[in-house]
Amino acid sequence: MRIVSLAGGIGGARFLRGLRTAAPDSEITVIGNTGDDISLYGLRVCPDLDTVMYTLGGGINEEQGWGRREESHVVKEELAAYGVEPQWFGLGDRDFATHIVRTQMLDAGYPLSAVTEALCARWQPGVRLIPMTDDRAETHVVVSDERGRRAIHFQEWWVRLRASVPAEQIILVGADQAAPAPGVLEAVAAADAVILPPSNPVVSIGTILQIKGIREALESKTVVGVSPIIGGAPVRGMADACLTAIGVETTAQAVLELYGTPLVNGWLVAEEDAGVALDGVEVQARPLIMHDVPAAADIARAALDLAARLAGGAGVPASPDAQREAAGTGTEREAAGTGTEDAR
Numbered sequence: 134m135r136i137v138s139l140a141g142g143i144g145g146a147r148f149l150r151g152l153r154t155a156a157p158d159s160e161i162t163v164i165g166n167t168g169d170d171i172s173l174y175g176l177r178v179c180p181d182l183d184t185v186m187y188t189l190g191g192g193i194n195e196e197q198g199w200g201r202r203e204e205s206h207v208v209k210e211e212l213a214a215y216g217v218e219p220q221w222f223g224l225g226d227r228d229f230a231t232h233i234v235r236t237q238m239l240d241a242g243y244p245l246s247a248v249t250e251a252l253c254a255r256w257q258p259g260v261r262l263i264p265m266t267d268d269r270a271e272t273h274v275v276v277s278d279e280r281g282r283r284a285i286h287f288q289e290w291w292v293r294l295r296a297s298v299p300a301e302q303i304i305l306v307g308a309d310q311a312a313p314a315p316g317v318l319e320a321v322a323a324a325d326a327v328i329l330p331p332s333n334p335v336v337s338i339g340t341i342l343q344i345k346g347i348r349e350a351l352e353s354k355t356v357v358g359v360s361p362i363i364g365g366a367p368v369r370g371m372a373d374a375c376l377t378a379i380g381v382e383t384t385a386q387a388v389l390e391l392y393g394t395p396l397v398n399g400w401l402v403a404e405e406d407a408g409v410a411l412d413g414v415e416v417q418a419r420p421l422i423m424h425d426v427p428a429a430a431d432i433a434r435a436a437l438d439l440a441a442r443l444a445g446g447a448g449v450p451a452s453p454d455a456q457r458e459a460a461g462t463g464t465e466r467e468a469a470g471t472g473t474e475d476a477r
């Protein structure tokens with residue numbers, strides 16, 4: 134089975150770990166968000182691509198959801214000792230190596246998609262990770278604060294300001310010149326199912342959908358999305374601040390309408406959002422907290438089952454829960470209860 138998934142950062146990567154578990158024999162292509170990318174200290178940093186690569190490759194700092202585990206910050210401290218700015222972005226020593234290799238290859242003329250393939254050769258994420266574009270397209274945010282009204286890089290708004298200053302506009306700078314990276318449209322065309330993980334609907338999924346041709350290519354496919362909003366709030370991150378910035382309510386209904394039809398054909402919502410509805414979309418309510426990999430795999434399996442039903446296909450073998458539900462003997466999932474509330 135060929136599956137395509139659009140992914141942002143932490144929530145998307147954790148969902149993809151479940152998707153890989155739920156469909157081990159499928160060919161999964163991940164179209165990664167590069168709007169968060171930033172140039173720092175002469176290096177090109179691709180936070181969402183690295184979060185997917187490290188999470189699926191086993192190198193992620195699990196608590197943070199970004200950056201490497203077993204990390205140290207000697208280079209960051211030395212840069213600070215020289216008074217080099219910015220000091221609000223925490224790059225670790227191991228992580229620096231990724232940005233050095235990436236920048237070296239970009240400077241040698243390799244496109245970001247080739248660089249990403251080379252980095253993934255080491256990490257073996259078990260999916261094909263393609264950046265949404267090889268062109269420069271960065272998310273910038275217009276804010277007004279004591280320094281007046283100005284555009285700042287998304288990372289400064291997200292990390293230094295913690296989105297505490299309202300974003301008056303969120304702009305993907307370079308969107309009109311950016312083309313889908315090689316392989317992106319081909320992967321979508323060949324897909325049996327497309328899954329939208331519970332990534333940030335504005336600055337991750339929404340960003341990818343702004344790249345010329347991607348939304349149109351997806352509209353002719355069977356697409357199932359997983360709501361990133363549960364009971365009116367994002368599980369993690371600041372999707373609410375991003376949705377407010379574009380005048381969209383922070384609800385599972387509003388995000389479904391933001392994606393809209395004909396893009397989305399199926400939509401998974403949490404049980405407390407069971408009333409969500411939109412003409413032309415099959416909505417299914419189920420637990421959506423990714424407590425751990427098995428929980429993420431259950432959600433991914435439910436998304437694939439729904440996609441298969443909508444496409445009229447066979448899909449992956451249904452999970453025991455799905456078989457019980459189909460047989461009408463649906464049993465309440467025992468409240469997982471154990472494990473820490475997963476972040477998204």
Ligand SMILES: O=c1nc2n(C[C@H](O)[C@H](O)[C@H](O)CO)c3cc(O)ccc3cc-2c(=O)[nH]1
Pocket residue numbers: 141142143169178179180181183184199200221222223224228288291292
């Ligand atoms: O909140 C933070 N997020 C940090 N992030 C997360 C990043 O801002 C987000 O993952 C995405 O850009 C938004 O999804 C990093 C990600 C990287 O790949 C590399 C370094 C960082 C550093 C930080 C940081 O200092 N603080």
